[in-house]
Amino acid sequence: MDYSWLSLPATAVDTAARELLGWRMTANGVTVRLTEVEAYSGLGADPASHAHRGRTARNAVMFGPAGRLYVYQIYGMHFCANIVCGEEGRAAAVLLRAGEVVDGLETARGRRPAARKDSDLAAGPAKLMQVLAVNRSANATSVIDGTGPATLAPPSSPRGAISSGPRVGVTSAHDVPWRFWIAGDPTVSTYRRHTPRSRKVSEAAGEPAP
DNA sequence: CTAGTGATGTACT
DNA sequence: GTACATCACTAGC
Numbered sequence: 001m002d003y004s005w006l007s008l009p010a011t012a013v014d015t016a017a018r019e020l021l022g023w024r025m026t027a028n029g030v031t032v033r034l035t036e037v038e039a040y041s042g043l044g045a046d047p048a049s050h051a052h053r054g055r056t057a058r059n060a061v062m063f064g065p066a067g068r069l070y071v072y073q074i075y076g077m078h079f080c081a082n083i084v085c086g087e088e089g090r091a092a093a094v095l096l097r098a099g100e101v102v103d104g105l106e107t108a109r110g111r112r113p114a115a116r117k118d119s120d121l122a123a124g125p126a127k128l129m130q131v132l133a134v135n136r137s138a139n140a141t142s143v144i145d146g147t148g149p150a151t152l153a154p155p156s157s158p159r160g161a162i163s164s165g166p167r168v169g170v171t172s173a174h175d176v177p178w179r180f181w182i183a184g185d186p187t188v189s190t191y192r193r194h195t196p197r198s199r200k201v202s203e204a205a206g207e208p209a210p
Numbered sequence: 211c212t213a214g215t216g217a218t219g220t221a222c223t
Numbered sequence: 224g225t226a227c228a229t230c231a232c233t234a235g236c
Binding site for chain 1: 213214215217218219220221222
């Protein structure tokens with residue numbers, strides 16, 4: 001299997017992101033065809049990246065070799081996963097944002113009872129992790145050497161046209177069009193501008209709970 | 211369809 | 224203490 005594109009220079013992580021579209025990720029009995037991704041670089045080049053301010057305990061995986069998962073928890077209850085790209089020592093990763101369930105459909109439906117349509121089973125980064133049953137324990141595992149719970153396989157058919165646009169939910173770098181998706185695919189998550197969290201009044205005033 | 215918000219844990223300042 | 228690469232649900236067009 002040729003995974004060399006994963007190790008392209010960190011500055012070309014957008015190329016790796018485009019290549020990743022249409023690839024299939026299998027984990028825990030469910031296979032998903034990737035339809036939407038976002039590229040993140042690090043070290044000053046990309047203020048939206050978790051690695052922008054340097055290496056920390058959380059983002060250390062992004063500085064490692066390509067082909068491993070960077071899984072993090074967000075908003076206390078959701079998991080998102082990236083595939084690490086670029087050379088070792090330089091931070092770069094591609095966030096997996098959405099996909100189409102192509103195998104293990106019944107299992108996927110069981111894991112996503114809130115989904116009304118099959119196209120909504122994995123139409124978002126946290127939904128994708130839910131159908132694949134991937135969580136923090138998969139952090140830093142490889143998707144290319146078979147040692148981890150998830151594996152990556154090439155597209156089974158040619159992918160269609162690729163569209164690009166600003167990344168979702170990030171508060172900075174809205175002018176960098178590093179979100180890529182397969183044009184017209186119904187499983188792509190709908191774009192929503194980031195809505196700032198407004199703190200509750202009682203919390204802002206420092207009042208204790210009733 | 212859009213806009214608003216509660217739930218919830220952790221890393222980092 | 225605060226921000227966060229989110230989702231599901233509600234209310235109101």
